[in-house]
Amino acid sequence: MLEPFFIGQSAIGPGESRVIQMPLGSFPSGALVEVPIHVSRSADPGPIVLLMAGLHGDEINGVEILRRVLESGLNVPNIGSTITIPLLNAFGFIHSTRDAVQSKDVNRSFPGSANGSMASRMAHLINRSILPLIDVGIDLHTGGASRYNYPQIRAELNRWNNLELAKAFAAPFSIQAPLRPGSLRQAAKQLKKSILVYEGGESQRFDETSISEGYQGIHRFLSYLGMANNPPAQQKNLHFLKSMSWIRSPMSGLFQSFVEAGQWIHKKQTLGVVTDIHGMTRQLIVAKKEGFIIGLNCNPVVHLGDALINLGTEE
Numbered sequence: 001m002l003e004p005f006f007i008g009q010s011a012i013g014p015g016e017s018r019v020i021q022m023p024l025g026s027f028p029s030g031a032l033v034e035v036p037i038h039v040s041r042s043a044d045p046g047p048i049v050l051l052m053a054g055l056h057g058d059e060i061n062g063v064e065i066l067r068r069v070l071e072s073g074l075n076v077p078n079i080g081s082t083i084t085i086p087l088l089n090a091f092g093f094i095h096s097t098r099d100a101v102q103s104k105d106v107n108r109s110f111p112g113s114a115n116g117s118m119a120s121r122m123a124h125l126i127n128r129s130i131l132p133l134i135d136v137g138i139d140l141h142t143g144g145a146s147r148y149n150y151p152q153i154r155a156e157l158n159r160w161n162n163l164e165l166a167k168a169f170a171a172p173f174s175i176q177a178p179l180r181p182g183s184l185r186q187a188a189k190q191l192k193k194s195i196l197v198y199e200g201g202e203s204q205r206f207d208e209t210s211i212s213e214g215y216q217g218i219h220r221f222l223s224y225l226g227m228a229n230n231p232p233a234q235q236k237n238l239h240f241l242k243s244m245s246w247i248r249s250p251m252s253g254l255f256q257s258f259v260e261a262g263q264w265i266h267k268k269q270t271l272g273v274v275t276d277i278h279g280m281t282r283q284l285i286v287a288k289k290e291g292f293i294i295g296l297n298c299n300p301v302v303h304l305g306d307a308l309i310n311l312g313t314e315e
């Protein structure tokens, strides 16, 4: 017999679906800051899955992906439970910023504190009230700072069954990604829970390819776990990459790319050019090794050393 589980003071029983508003404090205006959490439980036992977006407030593709998940009812599981958080960081969302109050990055604030900054309280809410409940989660992101990420899963693919889970999601790329201190993934690892990060598109812009890849990936993922039916077909060519590194700008000026995100490039291929504004100087960007372009800077105005092209490699 399944027991209810608790989020804050709210008990959610088997077969129940509800939206819980978790309080985080208030704005200086006095308006309450709350995180909406959609919980949907089957009467039958199974995995408990977290689907979360908007940890970085301006990364809105994920918010739209989960809006479609909720609209279509994909979050209502055949077995087990889903916990869907379409927007963690409402402050960043309404200000079109990545961070929460006082420029604090929620994804560097884990495990967080109940009495800390807003970012720290957001992290604490997830760490204390959500992570202990779940078996596995998907955290939806985009590139930041005008960088476009081709749809990809990032995880420790060499740990637990993460590789199998990434294969189930079947994003075009799945990439071995080291943990960052203070991140959700690191906090989850402490509790022995798997979090896969989905990256698609760039901040403050909708990208239909990334939105639809993310939605379909979640559908396949939930189907793999027995929680959904009729998973969409996956692409034939999925790539599993062992590392990624940025090619950086050799000078300050204007960057033009000759390549596209998702594309395979070979060693010594010319990838783009950085020029000055006077028509005097140009420096070509030439690949030192082969790989896939998993991320691309979309802002032509670059400083010396700025990240231009993120290259994912199979070794």
Ligand SMILES: [Zn+2]
Pocket (backbone or CB within 6 Å): 056, 059, 140, 141, 142, 144
């Ligand atoms: Zn992000």
